[in-house]
Amino acid sequence: xxxxxxxxxxxxxxxxxxxxxxxxxxxxxxxxxxxxxxxxxxxxxxxxxxxxxxxxxxxxxxxxxxxxxxxxxxxxxxxxxxxxxxxxxxxxxxxxxxxxxxxxxxxxxxxxxx
Amino acid sequence: xxxxxxxxxxxxxxxxxxxxxxxxxxxxxxxxxxxxxxxxxxxxxxxxxxxxxxxxxxxxxxxxxxxxxxxxxxxxxxxxxxxxxxxxxxxxxxxxxxxxxxxxxxxxxxxxx
Numbered sequence: 357x358x359x360x361x362x363x364x365x366x367x368x369x370x371x372x373x374x375x376x377x378x379x380x381x382x383x384x385x386x387x388x389x390x391x392x393x394x395x396x397x398x399x400x401x402x403x404x405x406x407x408x409x410x411x412x413x414x415x416x417x418x419x420x421x422x423x424x425x426x427x428x429x430x431x432x433x434x435x436x437x438x439x440x441x442x443x444x445x446x447x448x449x450x451x452x453x454x455x456x457x458x459x460x461x462x463x464x465x466x467x468x469x470x
Numbered sequence: 471x472x473x474x475x476x477x478x479x480x481x482x483x484x485x486x487x488x489x490x491x492x493x494x495x496x497x498x499x500x501x502x503x504x505x506x507x508x509x510x511x512x513x514x515x516x517x518x519x520x521x522x523x524x525x526x527x528x529x530x531x532x533x534x535x536x537x538x539x540x541x542x543x544x545x546x547x548x549x550x551x552x553x554x555x556x557x558x559x560x561x562x563x564x565x566x567x568x569x570x571x572x573x574x575x576x577x578x579x580x581x582x583x
Contacts, residue, residue, distance in 0.1 A: 360513070362513075387568065387569075389568075389570060389571075391571075391573075397575070398559075398573045398574060398575045398576065399514065399559065399561075399571075399573040400573070401570040401571065401572070404566075404568035404569075404570050406568065411567060411568040412566050412567065412568040412570055414570075447513050447514070449513075449571075451569070457502045457504070457519065457521075457563055457564075457569055458504060458516050458519055459504075459516070459571060460516060461506075461513035461514045461515070461516075462513050463511075463512050463513045464511075464512070464513050
């Protein structure tokens with residue numbers, strides 16, 4: 357069964373460093389998302405991506421964040437200068453097309469900023 | 471921003487009995503609702519969904535009920551099994567063009583053998 361994959365599973369970084377989180381969405385899906393979950397809190401939407409551009413972003417997704425689909429399979433989230441409060445689980449999700457509302461999630465990347 | 475709320479952080483049920491998980495929402499523009507199940511160190515797994523034009527959707531042991539006038543939905547699991555023990559998230563979509571999901575805080579279900 358096709359699934360969303362994410363790498364790495366755990367990333368530890370120093371405050372101020374850049375990190376890139378990687379995702380491979382399900383191959384025939386057209387919509388891609390990043391969410392995050394700070395420990396003990398709910399899952400929050402960060403950004404959605406369709407047709408090679410950002411379609412929506414939340415107020416969390418400030419200038420320190422960027423997304424890219426560098427090739428036909430990968431979807432990346434970059435945090436330019438990490439802050440302590442960026443420590444969270446980051447989930448990538450994908451959705452097939454407009455006739456389906458279900459989003460399928462990857463296993464997540466745990467980001468720890470020291 | 472509490473557009474989707476799950477007021478019960480935890481629920482314990484005996485194996486074989488019914489589990490009922492509840493969810494309330496405030497935004498009447500939501501038109502699609504989903505339940506996800508999550509195990510520790512894993513991503514949310516899609517379980518079942520319902521469109522706002524329906525009031526019930528059933529898939530095996532899982533049934534979701536939607537009461538639009540009360541802005542309330544519930545997930546029924548019957549019979550409950552120990553493998554159902556997980557955190558269950560309610561989510562809603564339809565208020566943005568990208569259909570991003572708004573999640574509740576989750577309910578931890580424990581099914582006691």
